[in-house]
Amino acid sequence: MDAIIVRNLRRVYKSSDGIIKRKVKEVVAVEDVSFEIHQGELFGLLGPNGAGKTTTVKMLTTLLIPSGGSATILDLDVVKDAGKVRPRIGFIFGGERGLYWRLSALDNLRYFASLYYVDTQVARKRIPELIELVGLQGREREKVEGYSRGMRQRLHIARALLHDPQVLFLDEPTMGLDPVGARELRTTVKNLQSANKTILLTTHYMFEADALCQRIAVINKGRIVALDTPERLKENVQDLSVVEVEVYGMPPDQIEKIKTLEWVVEVSLENRDQVQVLQVHTPKGAEAIPMLVENLNGLRLGRIITREPTLEDAYVRLVGGAK
């Protein structure tokens, strides 16, 4: 059975500019998005910044009214039955905001427990359990303003679970966390899925989606460009190899030139500290190296390697647009 069904969802934002002659500008954030999430599934919505992930989550959590299309959660329409949807879902948005910093974790949870109509006796038992689940025991009486980003993020998860919802929306929950904090949070998410919660996780970290999600929808410029299991998505790029070249000060026109080469499928450039890493997807494998070096003539080069494609490469190909 599907816990979430999304059909042709669309959201347009309008903004206006100017004082006398106001110009109304329309931005399509989500366009014709459709997918289903099975009960108990951990589903990933993967995409770059501004792709429409958060807008989609906001519409599904009743916080934003869609401009078109429909969505149901546990057979309840997110617009018409918003009041019935809310007690059945829990959600968190990435970042540190959304908690009362001057209250302790305990007071934050007590307040939200009352807002979710959690019975006082139940809340008294559940709050310590959740505090333990997210590893905040011993710090629960301290004000949230003294917490690290990771602790706040974990408190968000506890808040979202207070009313024991069947469906969870986690919007970039590991955003800005240090590697240890992010790993702990991923373990918590994995445990939630074992508890048979239906989870929609949005992220732009490929390895996170790969490690956690059973299926992934890749969203770009408001549209779903691929939807499959991580393994099947990777298969899309199995015919290719990736050549990585460390370069220093690569001009944009040279990247454009490389994109036009016949044996090049996709190109991306990543900044890593002092060095830039040029990634070229090609069916030629190691044979492409001399040809590539020839086209990088005049630039200072570092390490050059070839490797098998990862989910990240599949993602780059999808959101970058295959040539």
Add this chain to the structure above:
Amino acid sequence: MLHWILWGTDMMERISRNTRIFFEGAFYSYKALFRWLNPATYLASKVLAPLTIMIFFVFIGAYASGSNNASFYVIGNSLIFAASSGIFGVTMSVGGERWTGTLPYLFGCPANRGAMFIGRAFMHILDGMLGVFIGLGWGILLFKLDLSQANPLALLLTILVTTFSTSGLGLLMGCLSLITRNVMLVNNTVYFALLIFSGANIPVEELPAWMQVIANGLPLTRGVACARTIIAGGSLTEIMPLLKEELLIGIILTILGYFLFKVFEIQAKKLGTLDIF
């Protein structure tokens, strides 16, 4: 019969759950959004700032009117302190959620909007009443305000009703926080308008006719008049018609605020303005 019993039980349960939201929400939202008020800050804003305001208006008033009627300004400005809590405090109890980024979480929860919204005014009504007592206390200490003729119960009732009605105005303006981040601009304008129109510093009957019309439509005006009558030795029966009107204004503003809150919630969800700050 069974149907009615079930209906009654369900209704009692709803009332009990929403009463919890009303009081817990009042307590936690006050603690969460106003905890920056440590004892020193609270003392400064509740005790010292009113003193300077009181001195300013008493001396300006006495100088401008040529009379030495300090109690007129002391009573008027003491009740202005209720408006200050009612307008700024209540508005910020809604608007502060935008700054903390908790608005989406509040609107994503199933809590009854009425209990959640109106409950926020509760602590500020108590706070506003305390402000009035402090103002009157300064009046007694510095300006020989005489409360010996006042019926304490009638005065307490007047202060309670006036604080409630100004909180209603605060709730109405707090709604604006849902669709705009510039609500303080509106707040300040309304607060200073009350200083002029409410009769706290200028007798309403001395205002031009068009200003009197506005004054009579605002909360606080009748409350100030009632307090002056009571302190001068008037009875509860004497002020009751005005007090009822003050209460009615408060109820109308609260109901209007609640409906506007519902409308703006939908509007914010249409415009996507819940989490801008």
